[in-house]
Amino acid sequence: MLRTAVVIYNLGGPDKLDSVEPFLFNLFNDPLILRQIAPIRWVLAKLISNRRTPVAKKIYEQIGGKSPILEETQKQASVLEKELKDDQSAEYRVFVAMRYWHPFVEECLKKVEEFSPNNIILLPLYPQFSTTTTESFLRAWRGTTRKKKIDIPTSAICCYPRQKNFIETTSHAIRKEIEKSSVHLADLKILFSAHGIPKKFVADGDPYQTHVTKTVAAIVDDLAIPNLDYITCYQSRVGPIEWLKPYTDTVILEAAKKEKTIMVVPVAFVSEHSETLVELDIEYRELAIKNGASDYIRIPTVGTNTDFIRGLAKIVKEAGNQSPGLTNVGGEPCDKSCVACPLL
Structure with a gap:
């Protein structure tokens, strides 16, 4: 097998x-x-x-003295492995790697080698491709495998900004919160918030903003709510240079002053960590309520949602049927203006 x-x-x-x-x-x-x-x-x-x-x-x-991202990712790995076990054509083992802290690529590769796989599939927990995230990890992976002279056929999934299960899981969570809150749609402002990157990176051809736009459009289409008041915005900027706009905190201030009910949907994060648990849940909630928002609602990340994990399993199986190399089984080709897209 x-x-x-x-x-x-x-x-x-x-x-x-x-x-x-x-x-x-x-x-x-x-x-x-x-x-x-x-x-x-x-x-x-x-x-x-x-x-x-x-x-x-x-x-x-404020969140226990550490990031929860490793534990959250390990939970996703466990659930994904169980989902993949339904496939009788292959034996799957799911491993976790992180870019900037343990387990680093080298630590992950050691465990992968012990498994002695016939092939490897690299699955980003970034639905939207960016040179700052997916490309950065892939460079680290390639560098480490060359250094260690590891030559196992490897497929790398590029992105999945409009993957059906990912989109439907998010839109279902939004619809559920709207129904639970009983808010009048005329009083609701939905903020699709993604992690920002410097504007210059996009000008240089990084497809991230295009992918985020595709994700938001697909969610809004799936919601099919007439005259929905929504906006795509970007959070977590660092330093004095210009990042992608509009900034999430600026949009919150504007909506709060109109006494809107603000609903924030993290569209580029698939697990909870400091940017959601502190920045969105604490800092931005306080900003909204202090400045007049009627209510502040934050949609949870997709996490280990069964449908989302099922979607990841589909992508993995499709990638396994492709030739080794970079594949966009979960996405689609970028516009030619996105010159940093590795598939162009």
């Missing part, structure tokens, strides 16, 4: 407060995050991580 290793991966996060600074250094020392030559990038990463550590520690102190 074919033995397939499925590696699901995400950003990672500190597992204790003492890990915050080295985690931040790893993040900012990534050449796809700080796009500077290596010596300058190293110095800047040291300065930024040192400066941001006290603020970041306060954030993690």
